Amino acid sequence: MTPELRRPLPRTWWLRKQSYLFFMIRELTSLAVLAYAILIITAIWTAAGDGSFTTFFDFLKSTTSVITHVGLLILALVHTFTWIALTPKVMVLWQDDEQVEPDVIAGANGVIFLLISGAVLWVVLG
Amino acid sequence: MDVAEAVFEVHRYLPEQEAEPRFQEYEITYQDNWVVLDALNYIKDEIDSTLSFRWSCRMGICGSCGMMVNGEPKLTCESFVKEYDTETIKIEPLAHFPVIRDVVINMDDFMEKLPTVSPWLIPEEELPIEDGEFLQTPAQVAHYNRFSMCINCMLCYSACPVYGLDSSFTGPAALALAERYNLDSRDSGMGARADVITAHEGIWECTYVGECTEVCPKGVDPAGAIQMLKLSYALDWAKSLVMPRGSRS
Amino acid sequence: MTSKPDRTAPLLWLLFAAGGTASAMLLPALVFLTGVAVPAGWVSEDRLRSLLGNPLTLLFLVGIVFAFLFHWAHRFRYALVDLGWGGLGRQGWVFYGIALAGTTLAALAALSNLD
Numbered sequence: 001m002t003p004e005l006r007r008p009l010p011r012t013w014w015l016r017k018q019s020y021l022f023f024m025i026r027e028l029t030s031l032a033v034l035a036y037a038i039l040i041i042t043a044i045w046t047a048a049g050d051g052s053f054t055t056f057f058d059f060l061k062s063t064t065s066v067i068t069h070v071g072l073l074i075l076a077l078v079h080t081f082t083w084i085a086l087t088p089k090v091m092v093l094w095q096d097d098e099q100v101e102p103d104v105i106a107g108a109n110g111v112i113f114l115l116i117s118g119a120v121l122w123v124v125l126g
Numbered sequence: 127m128d129v130a131e132a133v134f135e136v137h138r139y140l141p142e143q144e145a146e147p148r149f150q151e152y153e154i155t156y157q158d159n160w161v162v163l164d165a166l167n168y169i170k171d172e173i174d175s176t177l178s179f180r181w182s183c184r185m186g187i188c189g190s191c192g193m194m195v196n197g198e199p200k201l202t203c204e205s206f207v208k209e210y211d212t213e214t215i216k217i218e219p220l221a222h223f224p225v226i227r228d229v230v231i232n233m234d235d236f237m238e239k240l241p242t243v244s245p246w247l248i249p250e251e252e253l254p255i256e257d258g259e260f261l262q263t264p265a266q267v268a269h270y271n272r273f274s275m276c277i278n279c280m281l282c283y284s285a286c287p288v289y290g291l292d293s294s295f296t297g298p299a300a301l302a303l304a305e306r307y308n309l310d311s312r313d314s315g316m317g318a319r320a321d322v323i324t325a326h327e328g329i330w331e332c333t334y335v336g337e338c339t340e341v342c343p344k345g346v347d348p349a350g351a352i353q354m355l356k357l358s359y360a361l362d363w364a365k366s367l368v369m370p371r372g373s374r375s
Numbered sequence: 376m377t378s379k380p381d382r383t384a385p386l387l388w389l390l391f392a393a394g395g396t397a398s399a400m401l402l403p404a405l406v407f408l409t410g411v412a413v414p415a416g417w418v419s420e421d422r423l424r425s426l427l428g429n430p431l432t433l434l435f436l437v438g439i440v441f442a443f444l445f446h447w448a449h450r451f452r453y454a455l456v457d458l459g460w461g462g463l464g465r466q467g468w469v470f471y472g473i474a475l476a477g478t479t480l481a482a483l484a485a486l487s488n489l490d
Contacts, residue, residue: 002141005225009290011459030450037443044484047427069410076402083399089350097265117404325378363385
């Protein structure tokens with residue numbers, strides 16, 4: 001039996017095609033989710049004390065924080081957009097023998113996103 | 127009929143003669159309506175009869191002629207030569223499979239995986255023939271129809287990096303086929319198929335890259351099928367916590 | 376070839392899905408609040424501190440810390456596998472452990488806020 005040729009996948013496989021690269025970026029948006037969870041923990045933790053919360057609040061007003069937040073916002077929006085776009089794949093709904101248009105499901109989720117975002121902003125800022 | 131020139135760079139692997147694979151260039155004149163498979167057959171007939179490749183129906187239904195064309199898994203019978211404007215058109219064996227010779231791959235792994243998902247109807251109870259046929263409304267057919275379109279061409283396995291990294295992954299086509307039966311109103315096999323589907327090498331290894339769906343020539347959407355399976359079996363598990371005897375698995 | 380079902384996968388996937396949905400819906404607005412509203416002066420320090428002392432807010436925040444961390448843990452460990460670091464990625468307990476630790480931290484901090 002002649003030997004078969006094996007072609008192992010290189011670790012850089014995701015750099016070879018645009019769709020693979022977008023996939024990896026999409027997955028790594030989870031780091032923004034981690035980062036913000038850490039921020040929330042910090043916020044709660046420092047709010048218990050007095051001085052440390054002022055330090056935390058002042059840090060939020062720093063340039064470092066604003067720039068980091070811009071980066072987080074971009075990653076968060078990539079996550080939101082890609083997540084909502086994929087919801088029709090998991091939530092398949094039927095009207096008799098016709099599938100509900102995926103765009104309708106994604107659109108509905110998009111509206112929910114806007115409503116929830118609005119509610120959060122209203123609760124805190126309003 | 128218009129004609130034009132094209133250079134094909136074809137992967138050669140002749141293990142009885144050479145230990146290492148190489149590429150061989152073939153310069154041909156092709157007709158405007160040729161597909162890549164036509165060019166390969168021309169090369170084999172007129173230039174180099176030692177070139178080996180699989181093909182059969184030449185109309186996109188048998189699933190035999192899958193190869194990498196300029197790095198993308200394609201059915202060569204559905205890829206028009208004139209669509210490619212690169213200097214050479216690179217033909218390689220389907221990615222993620224061992225190569226037997228030239229562009230012929232070993233598909234044993236795929237063939238072994240298909241039956242493991244029990245791709246046949248498992249009815250609730252075996253009814254006698256005299257009871258007549260199963261009746262199915264158009265709506266019931268629609269629920270599983272697109273997942274039944276698979277022609278076993280394995281392009282999805284070539285596109286899937288999870289399979290490329292770990293060949294023990296059950297893979298897109300096999301899992302989509304499992305969902306085709308799970309969704310069939312005549313079938314009650316969701317529980318019977320659970321062991322294979324919910325093994326780690328089953329649905330849980332999928333990270334929803336989605337390339338399988340992108341390359342599928344029949345619009346099966348295996349990525350969608352796998353996500354639906356994840357939700358179905360996850361909810362089934364959750365239900366089993368509350369109602370131990372109420373689950374289907 | 377006998378397959379054995381992965382018994383932890385359904386729960387971990389549901390947590391990932393819940394966290395993914397929660398973060399998809401909430402993260403942009405939250406980032407906007409701490410990243411734009413605070414520096415712009417639309418939220419005062421006292422307002423934020425009082426929010427962080429409110430039991431309902433704290434419950435909500437601990438909940439989303441839980442959801443966010445378990446979403447990250449599941450998604451990131453599989454990303455490591457896809458990046459070729461499967462050795463680490465397959466040690467799920469590392470990542471879910473971090474998520475559990477973070478949630479506990481958040482809960483303890485919240486409780487101390489309520490004193």
